[in-house]
Amino acid sequence: METLKTQNNELNRLSKENFKLSLKSNIYIILDNLRSGNNIGSIFRSSDAFRIKNIYISGSSAIPPNKEILKTALGATETIDWEYIENPLEIVKNLQENGVKVFAIEQASNSILLNQFFIESHEQIGLIFGNEVEGVSQELINICNGCIEIPQFGTKHSLNVAVSSGIVLWHLTNQLLNQNEQTNLHK
Amino acid sequence: METLKTQNNELNRLSKENFKLSLKSNIYIILDNLRSGNNIGSIFRSSDAFRIKNIYISGSSAIPPNKEILKTALGATETIDWEYIENPLEIVKNLQENGVKVFAIEQASNSILLNQFFIESHEQIGLIFGNEVEGVSQELINICNGCIEIPQFGTKHSLNVAVSSGIVLWHLTNQLLNQNEQTNLHK
Numbered sequence: 379m380e381t382l383k384t385q386n387n388e389l390n391r392l393s394k395e396n397f398k399l400s401l402k403s404n405i406y407i408i409l410d411n412l413r414s415g416n417n418i419g420s421i422f423r424s425s426d427a428f429r430i431k432n433i434y435i436s437g438s439s440a441i442p443p444n445k446e447i448l449k450t451a452l453g454a455t456e457t458i459d460w461e462y463i464e465n466p467l468e469i470v471k472n473l474q475e476n477g478v479k480v481f482a483i484e485q486a487s488n489s490i491l492l493n494q495f496f497i498e499s500h501e502q503i504g505l506i507f508g509n510e511v512e513g514v515s516q517e518l519i520n521i522c523n524g525c526i527e528i529p530q531f532g533t534k535h536s537l538n539v540a541v542s543s544g545i546v547l548w549h550l551t552n553q554l555l556n557q558n559e560q561t562n563l564h565k
Numbered sequence: 566m567e568t569l570k571t572q573n574n575e576l577n578r579l580s581k582e583n584f585k586l587s588l589k590s591n592i593y594i595i596l597d598n599l600r601s602g603n604n605i606g607s608i609f610r611s612s613d614a615f616r617i618k619n620i621y622i623s624g625s626s627a628i629p630p631n632k633e634i635l636k637t638a639l640g641a642t643e644t645i646d647w648e649y650i651e652n653p654l655e656i657v658k659n660l661q662e663n664g665v666k667v668f669a670i671e672q673a674s675n676s677i678l679l680n681q682f683f684i685e686s687h688e689q690i691g692l693i694f695g696n697e698v699e700g701v702s703q704e705l706i707n708i709c710n711g712c713i714e715i716p717q718f719g720t721k722h723s724l725n726v727a728v729s730s731g732i733v734l735w736h737l738t739n740q741l742l743n744q745n746e747q748t749n750l751h752k
Contacts, residue, residue, distance in 0.1 A: 380674075380675075381673050381674055381675045381706055381707075381709075381711065381712055382673060382674045382703070382706075383671060383672070383673050383700065383701075383706060384671075384672040384673055384674065384676075389672065389722040390722075391719070391720055391721065391722050392718075392719060392720050393720065394720055396662035397719060397720045400718075416603075420725045420728060423721060423723070423724065423725060423728075424704070424724055424728055425713075426719035426720055426721050427718065427719045427721065427722070427723075427724055428717070428718065428719070429718045429719055444586070450725065451717040452721055452723065453720065453721065454719070454720070455723060457719065457720050465682075467638055469740045484570060484571075485570070485576065486566075486568050486569060486570050486571055487567075487569045487571065487573040488566055488567070488568045489571075492739070493738075493742045493743055494733075495740045513570065514568055514570075514615070516569070518682065519568055519569075519570060520568075522568075524568065525568055526734070527735065528614075528616070529738075530614040531579075531587075531616045532578070532579060532584060532612065532613035532614045532616055532617065532644065533578055533579050533581055533584045533613055533641070533644050534578065534610060534613050534614065534639055534640065534641060535576040535577075535578050535614070535642065536608060536610070536614075536639065537610065537611055537614055537731065538607045538611075538637065538727065538731075540725065540727070540728055541607060541610075541611055541727055541728055541730075541731035542731070543728075544724065544725075544729070544731050544732050545731050545732055545735040548679075548715070548732040548735065548736065549735065549739065551680075551716070552679070552680045552736065555680045555716065556680055563716075563718045
């Protein structure tokens with residue numbers, strides 16, 4: 379059977395208006411002190427692909443419209459809901475008060491390895507990604523529900539933060555897709 | 566129980582020498598006509614983390630040492646084995662003759678959705694990532710064992726290629742980790 383590349387007009391892409399109306403996953407992202415606008419833009423792009431509910435930006439991170447963010451987001455800053463709140467502790471506490479379990483993506487003692495992290499479709503999950511060099515601050519980790527760690531087997535034990543976020547978002551999306559063919563993502 | 570960030574000296578990172586000696590996953594990467602050195606370097610970094618066996622670079626892609634690649638690879642060009650072969654068809658045919666199943670990461674008719682793609686630890690898998698705008702060429706798709714597609718639900722249906730490669734590498738690594746606690750990656 380011949381395998382042909384899909385043309386752009388065959389992709390069933392949502393319009394910006396229909397995206398706003400579509401049901402989202404129960405996943406929230408917090409970006410604290412990210413240094414690179416390129417990384418932030420790339421995370422917006424992945425968040426559009428996996429229909430993340432909201433991106434919170436905090437600390438010294440750049441926010442849209444920023445040249446680097448717009449270059450790599452490819453328009454996703456117009457589709458994903460986002461908000462800047464300077465203090466990340468406030469974001470985490472607000473989410474937790476609304477029933478969201480918040481995890482830092484970080485190498486830490488007592489971290490949950492990503493391959494052992496499972497969610498159910500009704501669960502609300504917040505994911506914190508920190509500075510490219512320093513990671514997520516210990517102060518923020520202290521109030522989280524836990525840390526999730528991507529197992530690594532090489533010489534660096536460090537992944538680009540946009541790559542890390544793509545990995546974790548896919549890991550959760552994959553579980554939602556395989557749990558239930560009728561997830562929000564198909565509506 | 567207190568959760569403390571892991572310090573760099575606690576990460577059990579392999580030395581360059583021990584990395585070369587370590588067992589690798591049975592995964593090969595082919596990068597054809599990648600435009601951005603930043604993306605290539607980032608893919609080297611992820612490949613180090615997940616102990617990919619070899620990166621083949623082809624076509625118009627930049628190769629190490631290149632300023633952008635070195636900046637984002639963070640040294641991984643010294644750990645992962647790699648080779649430049651101009652014609653990607655030659656790479657794919659060589660791999661297939663050696664028992665490797667080669668898949669293009671591409672949106673295509675008859676593609677296998679990533680959440681439905683499963684491997685066993687003994688299988689050898691090659692993954693082709695193509696140009697940031699054009700994707701993998703139809704000519705190359707024609708000789709592949711199939712296409713793997715990352716399901717997407719937004720307005721763009723496009724992910725950064727370094728993010729896509731991280732997602733697919735994690736998806737396979739996750740399966741290997743959960744199949745067998747004694748995978749190559751722990752040796």
